[in-house]
Amino acid sequence: MTEALNVEIWRGDEKGQFQSFAIPTRPHQTVLDVVTEVQREHDATLSYRFACRVGMCGSCAMVVNGRPRWTCRTRVNAVIGGGNHLRLEPLRNFTIVKDLAVEMTQFFDKWKEAHGYFEPGPHEKSDFAVVSPQSRERQAADAGIECIGCGVCYSACDVVGWNKDYLGPAALNRAWTLMNDVRDFDQAARLDAVSGDDGCQACHTHMSCTTFCPKAIAPTYSIAGLKRAAVIGVLRGAR
Amino acid sequence: MNARFFAAQRITAFVLAFAVVIHLTTIIYAVRGGLTAADILARTHGNTGLALFYGVFVIAVAIHAPIGLRNVLREWSAWHGRTLDTSLAFLALLLLVLGLRAVTAVFGS
Numbered sequence: 001m002t003e004a005l006n007v008e009i010w011r012g013d014e015k016g017q018f019q020s021f022a023i024p025t026r027p028h029q030t031v032l033d034v035v036t037e038v039q040r041e042h043d044a045t046l047s048y049r050f051a052c053r054v055g056m057c058g059s060c061a062m063v064v065n066g067r068p069r070w071t072c073r074t075r076v077n078a079v080i081g082g083g084n085h086l087r088l089e090p091l092r093n094f095t096i097v098k099d100l101a102v103e104m105t106q107f108f109d110k111w112k113e114a115h116g117y118f119e120p121g122p123h124e125k126s127d128f129a130v131v132s133p134q135s136r137e138r139q140a141a142d143a144g145i146e147c148i149g150c151g152v153c154y155s156a157c158d159v160v161g162w163n164k165d166y167l168g169p170a171a172l173n174r175a176w177t178l179m180n181d182v183r184d185f186d187q188a189a190r191l192d193a194v195s196g197d198d199g200c201q202a203c204h205t206h207m208s209c210t211t212f213c214p215k216a217i218a219p220t221y222s223i224a225g226l227k228r229a230a231v232i233g234v235l236r237g238a239r
Numbered sequence: 240m241n242a243r244f245f246a247a248q249r250i251t252a253f254v255l256a257f258a259v260v261i262h263l264t265t266i267i268y269a270v271r272g273g274l275t276a277a278d279i280l281a282r283t284h285g286n287t288g289l290a291l292f293y294g295v296f297v298i299a300v301a302i303h304a305p306i307g308l309r310n311v312l313r314e315w316s317a318w319h320g321r322t323l324d325t326s327l328a329f330l331a332l333l334l335l336v337l338g339l340r341a342v343t344a345v346f347g348s
Binding site: 163 | 241242243245
């Protein structure tokens with residue numbers, strides 16, 4: 001065991017403050033390990049979320065030393081830069097429930113607002129749809145389909161920071177994957193849902209979502225695809 | 240920004256990218272020998288080609304600038320809604336009228 005980590009953790013809601021803890025450093029320690037140790041050994045009232053601990057659920061996302069990350073997949077050594085200081089905050093652009101736990105209702109409501117759900121059409125299909133894995137649409141959908149809704153991109157997005165109504169990278173990425181679903185029956189309504197002052201056209205292409213996405217998805221390119229589709233819709237007189 | 244504004248802004252940006260380069264090149268080239276305003280006007284009066292070029296330039300500016308200004312104001316101020324859109328529609332009209340008036344004055348016969 002070497003020098004203790006100086007861990008600052010946000011406590012309370014929006015009007016909270018940082019509280020410091022001294023936590024022993026351990027080999028291969030993740031940031032989630034540190035948070036768990038704080039709760040079990042120092043302050044049982046610390047609130048935070050986690051479930052799978054292996055990078056599948058996305059629920060342990062927090063801001064670690066200024067950057068949004070999955071804490072279960074972030075080793076302490078990778079973020080302290082040779083020092084011993086760890087600063088943990090709840091995800092930005094979300095309402096804080098308490099400490100490191102945030103309210104995600106608005107985030108998921110925006111998926112619905114962006115028409116981020118499949119529209120099967122009025123009639124039951126008689127057989128499976130055949131979609132070639134090599135088709136342009138399938139490949140475009142594949143590029144964004146692995147999103148697990150952790151909120152890291154939403155936390156990193158500057159546009160959400162200044163416009164709380166902006167749909168955000170995750171919802172728009174989901175809409176783009178559905179725009180490329182050849183089985184879907186309501187593309188026009190989806191394009192309407194993602195266009196507007198709070199839609200894809202508000203994106204400034206800062207690419208923070210793409211930089212920080214732990215799944216290496218590029219929502220920026222999905223949003224660019226939506227912008228292109230919207231412009232093509234205007235030029236064709238469909239909008 | 241809705242899809243129509245977005246499309247209009249991108250298309251006019253494409254026009255302006257060329258128009259601004261041609262405009263700057265022309266004015267730098269035209270005054271290099273010390274031409275006076277009177278000399279320039281003597282050459283531009285009645286030039287239909289340049290009148291058309293600057294007419295397109297003015298229309299593109301009148302569309303592009305208010306949309307961009309609307310985006311900036313929406314992001315940096317609390318001014319949203321109908322009053323903002325109406326004010327910027329007037330700005331578009333003002334740019335169009337003043338610009339076309341200047342085109343007529345410089346290139347008219």
